[in-house]
Amino acid sequence: MAQTVVILLGAPGAGKGTQAVRLAEALGMPHVSTGDLFRANLAGGTPLGEKARGFMDQGELVPDELVLEMLFDRVAQDDCQAGYLLDGFPRTMAQAMALTQALGDQRPTVINIDVPDEAIERRIVERRSCKDCGAIYHLTFNPTSVEGVCDRCGGELFQRKDDTSEVVRTRLQEYHAKTEPLVSYYTDLCGLCTVPGQNSPQEVFEACLACLGPGSNAANSSSKPTDHLKTPCDNSQKEVGL
Numbered sequence: 001m002a003q004t005v006v007i008l009l010g011a012p013g014a015g016k017g018t019q020a021v022r023l024a025e026a027l028g029m030p031h032v033s034t035g036d037l038f039r040a041n042l043a044g045g046t047p048l049g050e051k052a053r054g055f056m057d058q059g060e061l062v063p064d065e066l067v068l069e070m071l072f073d074r075v076a077q078d079d080c081q082a083g084y085l086l087d088g089f090p091r092t093m094a095q096a097m098a099l100t101q102a103l104g105d106q107r108p109t110v111i112n113i114d115v116p117d118e119a120i121e122r123r124i125v126e127r128r129s130c131k132d133c134g135a136i137y138h139l140t141f142n143p144t145s146v147e148g149v150c151d152r153c154g155g156e157l158f159q160r161k162d163d164t165s166e167v168v169r170t171r172l173q174e175y176h177a178k179t180e181p182l183v184s185y186y187t188d189l190c191g192l193c194t195v196p197g198q199n200s201p202q203e204v205f206e207a208c209l210a211c212l213g214p215g216s217n218a219a220n221s222s223s224k225p226t227d228h229l230k231t232p233c234d235n236s237q238k239e240v241g242l
């Protein structure tokens with residue numbers, strides 16, 4: 001049986017990571033993160049890891065072909081027989097085209113989690129974490145009962161230094177320039193399912209599952225109504241996926 005390859009697209013802060021973990025679990029497919037693969041190959045001193053280290057020692061970027069080699073080395077393992085869900089790859093047109101070539105006749109199932117920039121900025125800039133237990137809050141959507149104090153452990157809340165408008169805007173600009181073109185690329189290549197990412201994490205999850213449901217080439221996802229796909233973005237103040 002052919003493997004089902006699931007690709008999640010979406011801006012940084014759109015909630016891809018959260019959904020990737022849940023979807024992989026629901027589908028019984030490994031969640032393959034190229035970042036993790038990279039670290040594992042380097043730490044394990046594998047031949048691919050050593051090759052990558054060679055480029056890094058020269059101060060060069062690791063070529064996409066090498067990242068793909070690590071990826072295909074991983075997905076050849078038994079647990080990926082039915083399929084796998086990609087996280088963090090592809091991020092550029094060059095990577096997407098290299099992946100298409102490597103997959104041959106196989107077409108991925110692509111889900112685009114769509115959240116407007118302003119909403120992403122607000123999610124991230126108003127995010128606060130507890131210094132002691134790591135709990136995450138949001139000033140508007142998920143506030144603590146006492147301002148600045150963790151509900152769970154009484155610890156002090158702080159804002160991570162990367163969670164500023166400047167940093168978020170820079171990351172979004174990079175996303176629009178390099179990754180967003182993949183949306184039309186995959187629309188043309190194999191069709192793509194767009195999910196409004198402003199709904200609650202549970203609703204986004206169900207909408208993603210619906211994309212993978214009957215009619216798609218996903219392995220064993222359950223059937224879900226597709227109404228979520230048709231409703232416009234919900235701006236009500238629900239808990240957001242953080």
Ligand SMILES: [Zn+2]
Nearest residue numbers: 130133150153
């Ligand atoms: Zn705490």
